[in-house]
Amino acid sequence: MKREKLWRRVGLWVIIFLLAFGLAVPAGIAGNVTAQPDSVSSGDGEEPSVVRVAVADRASLERLIADGMDVTEYARRTQEGIEVDVVVTPSQLKKLEKQGVRPVETLYTPSVWRARVKEREAALAEKRAVTAAADTVKILRADYFENDTGAFLSVEAKTSSGEVPDVILTARWDKGPGTQPGSGGEATMERFTDAGAYMYHRMLVPVSHRPSSVQVTSSQGGGAEAKVKEWPGKGPKKPSPHYVKDFISHYMTPTEAMERIERLAREYPHLAEIIELLYKTNGYRRKAQAVLGSQDDAKVVITSRAWGHEGGNRLAVEAVHPGKPNHPLTVRVKDHLITVELATDASGSPVSSAAEVAAALNDRAGRWVTAHTYRGNPGSGRVEPQEATPLTDHLEAPDHISRDPFTVKAIRIGKHRDGSRTGVLAYAQEHAREWVTPLVAVETAERLLRNYAHDKETRKLVDNLDIFIIPSVNPDGAHYSFYDYNMQRKNMVNHCGEERSDPELRNQWGVDVNRNYAVGSFFDGFVGASGDCLSQVYAGAGKLSEPESRNVIALAEKHPNIKFAMNIHSYGGYFMWSPGAYKPEGRETLKRPDPGEEAFFWAASERILAAIKEHRGTVILPGQTGPVVDVLYSAAGNSADQLWYERGIFAWNFEVGADRWDPEAKRWRSVGFQPPFSEGHEEAMEFSDGLIELFRVARDYGKDRKPPQTRTVPRPGVHKGPVEVRFESSEPVTIYYTLDGSRPTFRSAKLKAAGLREGAETLTIDKTTTIRWFAVDMAGNIENHYDPGGKGKNDRRATYIIRK
């Protein structure tokens, strides 16, 4: 790096200015932005110095600033006026003098800066010498995008010294083709670690121009350069006039959503039907409860045997003073009122302990209720008399919300619903409070059916796919979220023992449906779920202990034509796939998809994200796209992992509801689980666009009969010294190969991923070798129609002759 350039680029004063005025950095992932230092470079080859100048008064100072002078934050009043420090070139200073500005002192000249730079580089060199060889830096992604709020650059890079905590990566970018590296700005990248392991460095910064390339340099001496790619998606697109959409006008409870899909199926019997899922949920229902006593050691928790709506809510309990001495503890039940007559001593004072009252209730009112002391307390405190207290299930939903076990329904859409077409499963609301997610499901179903008659594109999808949509996997929890406790995430099943079943804990019971699945499970030691029944990520009583999760898996098992799935959640604007979980030791993830599968996930994702963007410009960030464990966290026992690893279904997770830019506060704001409907509506519309693009991906997959084509790079032939051979392909493929001249089969070596977010590995060929291989695309087509199990010799071959 030339020193002169460095000097110009430093732009320290600009940095201070930008930082002082709160340059916004989105999504909280960015380093320190120095941005465009244009105002410093004079453009005429001159170098600026920091000069202290004197001006007459505040008005002259303001004129200086208005004229675009680079005035630092240093200003002092003097006898004669004001002294300020300015960053000026010699000719600029001359001009100022003509305007009556008097130079006082030159503070920092370029030579001072050069000395500083030298000093710094010497220190760095010394450090480098002790920290051994330079690291290698690899730029994983460099993406540019524009959304409804501005233009941004997202960079991910990985250093071989990533485990060193103080390794600093700095990204510098240009302003487009032909411009200087760094002319667009520079920023320190954030070191991204998860579970104690280094992942990569990343940054997301606003930019003024579309950069064409980015350089990343490491404090350890390494560096890399990469072209900046356009992240998918053009701006909002005008919808075609004949395409009808927007069928939602308010948030829908599961009861409403199910009614809606039933009506649709009745209206379009030739295109749709309702499928009742195999397992009924426990139901929106609870036992009725009351508590006697107020001190912990004197509390008795009473729970009805019947569900609240089936009689529990009619019960009441009272504790009465018998009004005479030496009375025994008695319990009577009459007309749904349970009366506890407390025991008294010789002086007539009540003496029954909570433990004694609980035992008496179990003994004599056990047909109606069970009773226990409070949270495992021995219950030695004395129970005080208490007026009749009704037992209640605390459920506030109106009567038309059924209290019975709920039959979860899916709508199945397709002209040929006989298993002969590629199946796609979309399911929403595993998490109860995510109110926007059923809207995505319902809107999408409506679009498919109501556009069928007049929209050719829709007809292609419905004629050639077998689509299953579950608007709400977790209806009980969702009803609870609408009527009782809006932040309910889990289902309503209480697996806590009596010690933690007092009604104060009722908003914390339940199983996290999306942690209850069997693959990468908490029960097998994976991270991101809990065995505590009150935890928000409680994994349940065992793998698939809940009807809600069993329903999703049973549906996928019953319909093996399902090859694609979308698990719809909110919020945050993520788009993710497997692996979704890891074990704590060494952050060992579930097996990564092979590079071909990974490439397919990416390619399909780009289409889907582009479609989302077309609605109102929403961009799902590059840093929030990828395997769950790369971009979010470990989620042990989630459904998408089970669909992928057990059934080979390309399974994605949507987190709808990307952050919105707040232009006033100049920062990103999250939308939450239950945004105003106007926002929730927009989220549903844009993610429905995305879901429909997934259907198109599935349709293309279903009709793909074209074998892939591959080649090796560099060309085969004579090479001097070892070569790194990589494969190029016409579409995402899995490659099986041999290096010993034998015929490749499905048991041969499979090309692996080079590493996290890095694409396929290269093969190191250091002696003369014939590579034999075949490629399989995601639809199962094999290159050259080669039969790996047969005898044919139509596999691909490339011979590398290595001369030493």
Ligand SMILES: [Zn+2]
């Ligand atoms: Zn969720």
